[in-house]
Amino acid sequence: MAGISKSFLGVGVLQGVDLDLRPGEVHALVGENGAGKSTLLKVLSGVHAPDAGTIAIDGEVRTFANPRQAHEAGIAIIHQEFTLLPERTVAQNVFLGREPVRRGLVDTAAMGRATAALLAEIGETGFGPDAVVSRLSVAQQQVVEIVKALATDARIVAMDEPTAALADHEVGLLFDLVRRLTARGIAVLYVSHRMPEIFALADRVTVLKDGARVTTVPTAELDPPTLVRLMVGRPLDAYYPPRGGDFGDVRLEVRGGTAPALRGIDLAVRAGEVVGVAGLQGSGRTELLRAIFGADPFTAGEVRLDGEPVRLTSPRRAITAGVAMVTEDRKAEGLALARSVQENALLVLRAVFPRRARAGAVRTRDVLAAVGLRSAGEDQEVRFLSGGNQQKVVLAKWLAVDPRVLLLDEPTRGIDVGAKAAVHELVREQAAAGMAVLLVCSELPELIGMSDRICVLHEGRLAGELPAGASEEDVMALATGGPVRAEVPR
Amino acid sequence: MTALVGRARWLPRIAAGPAAGTWVALGLVVLLAAAIVSARGGDYLTQANVLNMLSRSSALGIVAVGQTIAILAGSLDLSVAYLIGLSSLIAAEVMAGDPAMIVPGVLAVLAASALVGLVNGLVITKLHVNAFIATLGVGLVIKGILESRYQGPAGSVPVLFQRLGYDRIGPIPVSVLLMLAVAGAAALFLQRTRLGHHVYAVGGNVEVARVSGVPTSRTTVLAHVLCSLCAGLAGLYLASRLGAGAPYVGTDGGYDLESIAAVVLGGTVLAGGRGGVGGTVAGVLLLAVLDNLFDQLVLDAFFKDVVRGAVIILAVAVYARRQLRARAQRAVRVPR
Amino acid sequence: MRALLSRGGAVAPVFAVLLVLLVAIAVVNPNFIEPASLLAYLKRAAPLAILAVGQYFVIVSGEFDLSVGSLVTVQVVVAARLIDGDESATLPVIALLVALGLLIGLLNGLITTRLYVPSFVTTLGMLLVLSGAVFLWTGGAPRGSLSAAFRVPGRQGIEIPGFGQVPWSALILVAVAAGAVALMRSAWGHTLVATGDNDRATALAGVPVARVRTTAFVLSALAATLAAILLGGFAGVSAQVGEGLEFSAITAVVLGGVVLGGGRGSVLAALAGALVLEALFTLLNLLGVSGALESTVQGVIIIAAVAYAARRVGRTRRPPAVPDPSPQPA
Amino acid sequence: AACTSDVPPGGAAAPTGAPATSAPAAGSEFFDQAEHDRQLALRDQTAQGPADQPWMQMLEPEMRDTARYATQGPHHVCFSNASVDNPWRQVGWTTMQAEVDLHRDEIANFTALDAGASDDKQISDIQQLVGGDCDALIVSPNTTATLTPAVEAACGQVPVIVFDRGVDTDCPVTFIHPVGGYAFGATAAEFLAGEVGQGGKVLALRVLPGVDVLEHRWAAAERIFAARGVNVVGVEFTENDTATAKSIVSDYLQREGQINGIWMDDGTAGVAALEAFEDAGQPLPAISGEDQQQFLEKWQAEGLTAQAPTYPTFQWRTAVVAALQVLRGEQVPSEWILPQPTINGENLSQYLQPGLPPLHYALCGCQQMPDFPARWGA
């Protein structure tokens, strides 16, 4: 790709980006939220037509009028946003747009066989080609997404934050797969905000900043601090903000919390405390947060706020009682995409505390500034923001209400390193001001770094608790139902 | 043996599909109707009555199959009723009583209806007009043409062509076979052709379909062309039935909203991407059985509307409930 | 005013279309720009405009209301039968109509939000039920007659010295417009639009989306009740008063640039859409476009106007023809 | 499998050559000079039969023998109705049911199917009824041309009685109808031409195009207005919507300044049209309406210059009477032409009976029936 430029409604997003992919290499593409990574991938895959610049494959200049032509040229992409049809089967999704035809009819048998083979190759045994996608978990859907990209005989595979929704062991499988692809001479363009992944996988790294290429360097010549500096433009503290010390009384308490996927959860969070919730994919972390928040209320058990028993049977009640929740799926559950940044940020206030909306507007602005929102202004529709920036709007929306209890489900999913640090600061600040925070985060180092204590879930039960500074091994041991090595009395 | 196993694997899926509910409902209503009618001393499941019900469903059935395709593609077609009237007139005027003109007449109708479908599809995809408004607008355009050109029935179809509307093969009316053939072809198209798969994809999520390499605009246009062709066929059938073309035959039959109602009764989701022709046929039959029951009971015409409205709402509420339950079960699935 | 009409700097295209049509009418018939003519035009447009405002609430929340036309008929027919020429019955019957409107709106809303029936189906069913029920009750044709008092708002006006007669309809329309704008600027209005955009996210933000949507249906039914009072007042009892009004109202709203599927568009633009439709009818009439071809011209213009409005809105997302409030237990 | 055909003998709609309605020669399609002249002449004929029972009267009858249809009672009488989608049909339908109730000794069963204005459904309805055990079939066709084949098919199996809109075949035992649309339209037009004079402005309000009985009304009126030099300022369709009618009239008043006469092919929107004059502060015009209650009341209250030709709903009684006569083997006219009285200033009070619903039709011939007026909605 040479000299790629792209602008939306007169706003430049990509400015003359050059990028070359070599057969068999993993090429990482990094940059802050809104730097233009996804846009570049979309240009490569024919979703957007570039305003200027050319794409050449094996020296031959190609133009793609639509995604189909890019497919045919051997380019496959795993998009940042899901591209699956929930009501269709895995096989139908995997072959969407490229259904094999025999004697004029779709060869469903061949489709099933090929899908099964691909699933086997990636090591997925949880579901088969005939499973309906809507019945799969988010992680399983991500696997389908990957298989869908692989089903083409692609020579270039672009992956836009493919691990954002994957659990560790699945990340491992994905890595194996990437390596197998490159061994076959396929070039992989890999977008991620996770530093360890980049250093584990990539041969070279291209850094984008404000739509322009900063540099392309072999990974071997880089170390994490340098890469961060290239992306953010300044060095970043590699450490998590200091933990709180003096916690107040118990703010949030769950006793015997039971829900369809949860069994007798007992849990307490004090004012000022950040409690991490660890567990494998599907262990019930999201379920727990949603239950406390009243989105899918507990069917049995008790929730207390500041010692008072409360019945949080709907999000509205929970919010009124001072509970806020950042949901894990920002598109489906976090944002009104056609509404402006401001509308979204003020939504909770307007819905539940209309009198505080005016004051809240000021606070929202502070939060958005702190996390470094990049937008064309408060009036910009949220759907035009980059994924990471959308996540920031969701955070602002909830912090604007000044909750007593803050439930965070994957709050830093998809946001860049700089913004992550800002979010960590914010969370700490809120805690210090007396908020009780319950944090779910699939990135263990982050979870451990941020938590004052870690509760580990296993198959819907509380497997144990770990103190601050527990090791990843300790957490994993509990999470996988292994022997308890260090249980801390509560 | 393997065939058996293979078939057995399909059974639960069919039973769980949205169409199953409609067929079950249909069965129940037929039993209920038979019980009511025989309690009043009548005879319900006579061959004549069953055939009457079936042949009454033909026109609506054909239109509704086309409507199913449009709705599955995430669209809908409010212009079918006017197109049916237009088609009946084109058929009757081109044929003008001459058996030699049957083929040209049929071709003219198919060409005209394909054109209408093309216009619907292009207005939606190229002018970005919502399907509701686009097809309402195209319907108005046809309405104006009908009203300015015709003041009543016109043209005439030859006796040979009327056999489409009146003949029976064995006991089964040709029109019923025509409807079943159209439904079968549509089902094959939707389930076993690439274009059919693309119809589901576009209806499920246009953006996803697009980035997956589906030619979305072409698919939407095609869905509309097929829908209009079905309306054209219904117009042909009605012309053969009436012996002439009639401008109001489509609107008087209420084929626009009624076909949508049948599709929805058949469990196809209005927003697109989920459902199928099998349910629609059951939906059409359900409406016909109800109609027939009302007639047998000599119910007030206004009371029929009340019951129809209530049945439609109720049926869809039941589907929604089933879907909800399915989702709840999904969430309850405790990890092993 | 500009701020009222515009969003993001650009005046919604529907106002430009309206202006062009009004100018065209004035060119064909210079009398049109006299206050009396303009007021007469407003008077005629008022019922549809009010229906469009009601329909706007429903559409922007992501739903449809196909039952308003038959509800208008029901209200007029019920009023005639109950009043039966008795002046003293006027107010009690109007109160009853309001209650009936409330009930129908509530039913539409509850069936849609609690039983998860897509509103297209709910209100299509309601349309059948209403039109069947009212004639079942009256035995097929309207009975009774409206009182003179009942007909005042739709038929008469208030004398303003030095200006002439201002129709009540026009005043009521202005009041409805002001009320709707105020409502849309309130917190409720913001949550209504957010609900149409993403009901799951909105529910998780603490918005009782089922209640918000139900309220929208109730407002639509109340608008239909008001429209019925004006239409019945204007022309008396008829079994046809409401015929096709649901499609006109939806068309008006879409002409105003409001997106079917919810989440976008302003209430004033929806109202302007109704004024455009009425101006279009007036112009076609003035030009003497023959009764028959009128539909054709109407169809073409509606498509053109909506296409023009769609040009401005984002092209990437084609909303489904029918929004799907897919079962989402919040 | 054996292939059977239910195609009516000779085929549908166009048994031989093109039916009268098939070739749309613009404008004149619905005009039949001979029929027109016949109807205009019939207006002056005196009907045979009891003067106090106009539904039993007949004009220029050619009696036909029905002995071969005579059967032992009590009978099963069937009725295929086009629809009850307007007040005229509603009043007629009520009257018909009341007539049936008068003959409960002879009619054991009365089965009626409503086609909801759909030709296709009515064809099936007729097939279904004929397939049952009806002794006689009454048909009120939805559309003349398109119902012809079904009626023809039925004729072969049961005696068929057709009324109101008619069919393009002679096979029914009798076809019952008032004098007709030409007479209706002509009477109204002659009255208006006389009132407004040469050059007077008349606005014609029609319901909708394409219904032959309505087309005939306008076809006759158009000729008279042309011959008498009346200035027809507009011909508009109201679809019987009073609001549309009122708006149209208001527009014309604004455009024309004044209008001297209103001609209507159906009086339903008459009062709304008059209100447009009132609201515009204009004197009420000469108007031709119909025998609808609200119009007659307005006429009496305002002392209108008006006339109401009628298309009597009492023909719905006649259909039942005829069916029974046929089943008894009594003679009936092959074409039963009913009188078609005109209401004018002199006889208005004789037809207007207070207390009935606004959309009631005065010429229901039902005043002496049991449960009158309650059964008709009073």
Ligand SMILES: Nc1ncnc2c1ncn2[C@@H]1O[C@H](COP(=O)(O)OP(=O)(O)OP(=O)(O)O)[C@@H](O)[C@H]1O
């Ligand atoms: N369709 C669009 N219309 C307008 N602006 C857009 C559109 N798509 C992207 N943008 C803008 O382009 C910029 C780059 O977005 P892009 O999604 O490429 O960022 P990114 O680098 O992938 O960020 P992230 O790490 O958050 O995913 C952002 O400022 C975004 O607001």
Ligand SMILES: Nc1ncnc2c1ncn2[C@@H]1O[C@H](COP(=O)(O)OP(=O)(O)OP(=O)(O)O)[C@@H](O)[C@H]1O
């Ligand atoms: N949206 C959903 N659709 C279907 N099932 C779900 C959904 N969300 C949760 N579940 C089910 O509920 C159980 C608990 O899942 P939950 O999402 O709470 O786990 P988690 O630990 O948060 O995992 P994840 O990292 O995937 O969010 C699982 O069995 C899962 O299958």
Ligand SMILES: O[C@@H]1[C@H](O)[C@H](O)CO[C@H]1O
């Ligand atoms: O059938 C009837 C009559 O023909 C009458 O002219 C009134 O309206 C129609 O419905």
Ligand SMILES: [Mg+2]
């Ligand atoms: Mg991105």
Ligand SMILES: [Mg+2]
């Ligand atoms: Mg989770």
